Amino acid sequence: MSTAGAADTFKSADLVVQETKSPKTMPPLEDLKFGTTFTDHMLTVDFVEGEGWGKPTIKPFGFLSMHPAAQVLHYGMGCFEGMKAYRGPDGRGRLFRPDMNMARFAKSAQRLHLANFDSQELFTCLKELLKLEKRWLPDKEGYSIYIRPFAFSSTHTLGVAAPSRTTLGVILSPVGPYFRSGLTPVDMFIDEKHIRAWPGGMGEHKVGGNYAPTISPMVYAATEHGCSQVIYSFPQGSDPDNALISESGAMNVMFLLEKPSMRPVKDRELVTAPLDGTILPGVTRDSVLELTRGWGEFEVNERPLTLGELKLAHDEGRLLEMIGCGTACIIQPIASVKRGNGDVYETVQRWGDVNTLTTRLTKQLTDIQFGHTDSEWSVPFE
Incomplete structure (x- = not known):
């Protein structure tokens, strides 16, 4: 122009x-x-x-x-x-x-x-x-x-x-609260049919065209599966389990996993999709990554996560927590995710324990937002 x-x-x-x-x-x-x-x-x-x-x-x-x-x-x-x-x-x-x-x-x-x-x-x-x-x-x-x-x-x-x-x-x-249920854990549906964003497209931008197509899948998830929101996947080949987990229609999603190990104490890892152009670079997403990296308690990785890896973590009891994060919801605990084939992947840890990731992040972020904790992230406007 x-x-x-x-x-x-x-x-x-x-x-x-x-x-x-x-x-x-x-x-x-x-x-x-x-x-x-x-x-x-x-x-x-x-x-x-x-x-x-x-x-x-x-x-x-x-x-x-x-x-x-x-x-x-x-x-x-x-x-x-x-x-x-x-x-x-x-x-x-x-x-x-x-x-x-x-x-x-x-x-x-x-x-x-x-x-x-x-x-x-x-x-x-x-x-x-x-x-x-x-x-x-x-x-x-x-x-x-x-x-x-x-x-x-x-x-x-x-x-x-x-x-x-x-x-x-x-x-x-x-x-x-964004969800009428407040911070009560929600169930989410994994959509393996519709694609939220393609490489080279507009997924990393906050444009209206990214959101209008999510309405029909969201209504389907609610009416057919009783789920509050949709998590999108991105296919890789013909095997559905090779599909990559993307993000929700309204927030980024993260998974706290125990890593496979023969040792008595298993290492943990927080995983979220990388910013490859199809993922919205959420402000809350970035804040969660920076905070948890500062804790130094577990690995924090932006990497591809397949449905097959999520399924295996669930089957082996290593799927500890799932969270959605965004400006509207801040931190939203996810109790389970459902697939169209009938699979349901539930978390091991439950919302409410003071030591859970969801509880700790909610407190730390809201303490900053409401000014209980001094932080350069909290900017007075008066």
Whole structure:
């Protein structure tokens, strides 16, 4: 996209704030359903080729207006981010590793050839939005404000071409647990039919096209197998057991295994799929890997894991724990995974023991997020 003669980014110094005259009543925290309640204001800014970026504006929350031929409606040219704000015991609002979210958002936008912008300018505008909406930030642990930056092609041309218009925005939603069951372990279905992402595709970017195709498999997993979510696999040859475990439709997945050994004490290994271009580089994923490596208690490996290896670990009693991790759920214990052939692989260790990986990670991460533990990952926005 040519931006000759146009501003290459919007500026936080130009931020316009239009406060609502009709503030909403906040619902009780226990009534919050993830992603359905929104705050009073939102941030928007538009780019037009030849004119550049307009002024970023915080305005009352409301509907967006777009041309019926907008490319996002026809070709899915849109991306988004997911991050959270937390209120600590000192009353201050905090963000968790926002630099990683801002960098990933910019990378996703670039992959779609949307207009370039300065991530730091966006972050400054985001902090102003959060300050304005501070009353919406829950003061109870387990609750937070989910932050959804998004960008899409608002070019109104029916043609598959580089966009000439971009709309960028941020909306906020106070939330509780992602799964209605909270931190209760869930069952997940291993999908061996549908492929989440192919090499050379968009799997490492947070674009809408990665998520829409997961709805049908998720509904099938729930209605036919009683599972909350899907774990995708990637076939290698004709043997189903050679398929690689990928990720879930909504989070990265990890497996704590005992390694085969003749010694009295078996070594343990935490395994997750490598970032090979088909896996989303999750912020929580990276945090879990860094924390557990710092413990020095077991091997932490980003490597291919096949369904056959998972089956063998289960059959030999070496499948200790399985977890999902992501911004929305943080840490989600997985009790079992089911396959279409009827196999069920259950974990040895159960949620609730203070020594389990899920319990320890949940505490360590939430202590950082809510400001109980000093960390450079916890960034105050006020």
